Amino acid sequence: MVAPAILPARGRNTGRPRAGMSAIERSRRRLYWPMLLPALILMVLFYVVPILYAxxxxLHTWDGINELKWRGAENYIQLAKDPIFVGSIGNTLKILFVVGIVTFVFAFALTMILRDMTGRKFVRSVLFFPTLINAMVFGIFAGFLFSPAGPLNKILAAVGVTDPPKWLAQDNLFNLIMIVMIWSATGYFTTIIMSAVDQIPAYYYEAAGLDGAGPWAKFRHVTLPLAWDVISVCAVLWTMSSVKVFELILVFGGSTAQAPPASTWSTALYVYQAAFGGGSREFGVSAAAAIVSLALVTVLTIGLRRMLRREAIEI
Known part of the structure; x- marks a missing residue:
């Protein structure tokens, strides 16, 4: 009797062609590492190395010109005591949760409306169009729209409103930024979710209708479970993109010569301002803020993936 220890485990990828394998399987095994290696090299060069360098x-202080000076964990301690950085984390979390929840509520509502609408492909293209526009354009347009002499105040004056709200006041600025984000992101996620809904057979909805299910019940018991994998991917995409919000806040709230109010900064904008804004350049503090942002998005992404994990449902 042959000892079990010398037998290869069933299904184990040993990296070597096994007896009885087809020619296609053997060629796939031989091409696995040659095809994967270039992508791994690029990932290491453009992702891993910059993260390690950051x-x-x-752990140093550096202005970009003079020599680096060792500082240890002082940059991180400085960030923990900096109310602007703490506020930027709060703003980033607002973007993640408040903007994200409202965006997905609108995306789900539009999905329920568009599922049975005639001409839904055209409407979906219209909703997706803002995604093709750079966020800086949204910032410039929103600044023009809400400016004191902008179109919105002129419309309000025409209907008799003589004292319009100060839209671009510091207390209202971040709320307007979040509204613009919702407007620009809703169409993108609606399009992705609708692509999953289009794959759901119509007889599921017909059966639910025969059982007396309304639009909400159909969405809850048919659309949501069968499109869950795509929805979870959208949630992860939003988590990663929300931490990187930068240009919209910079253009909307600031200018080429002046930074936006610190109360509107996100962590990404704080990283930029620490390195290139103001009179002093603190690349060490900027790198520390970037590492904290990376840790934040990593924890949030892993936690979200675990929270949204569920058994796949085959259609």
Whole structure:
């Protein structure tokens, strides 16, 4: 009797062609590493190496000209005591949760409306169009729209409103930024979710209708479970993109010569301002803020993936 220890485990990928394998399987095994290696090299060069360098730089103080000076964890301690950085984390979390929840509520509502609408492909293209426009354009347009002499105040004056709200006041600025984000992101996620809904057979909805299910019940018991994998991917995409919101806030709230109010900063904008804004350039503090942002998005993404994990439903 042959000892079990010398037998290869069933299904184990040993990396070597096994006896009885087809020619296609053997060629796939031989091409696995040659095809994967270029992507791994690029990922290491453009992702891993910069992250390691940022981590090393975050332990120093450097203005970009003089020599680096070791500072240890002082940059991180400085960030923890900096109310602007703490506020930027709060703003980033507002973008993640408040803007994200409202965006997905609108996306789900539009999905329920568009599912049975005639001409839904055209409407979906219209909703997706804002995604093709750079966020800086949205910032410039929103600044023009809500300016004191902008079209919105002129319309309000025409209907008799003599004292319009100060839209671009510091207390209202971040709320307007979140509204613009919702407007620009809703169509994108609606389009992705609708692509999953289009794959759901119509007889599921017909059966639910025969059982007396209304639009909400159909969405809850048919659309949501069968499109769950795509929805969870959308949630992860939003989590990663919300931490990187930068240009919209910079253009909307600031200018080429002046930074936006610190109360509107996100962590990404804080990283930029620490490195290139103001009179002093603190690349060490900027790198530390970037590492904290990376840790934040990593924790949030892993936690979200675990929270949204569920058994796949085959259609």
């Amino acid at each position: 981590g090393w730089l975050s």
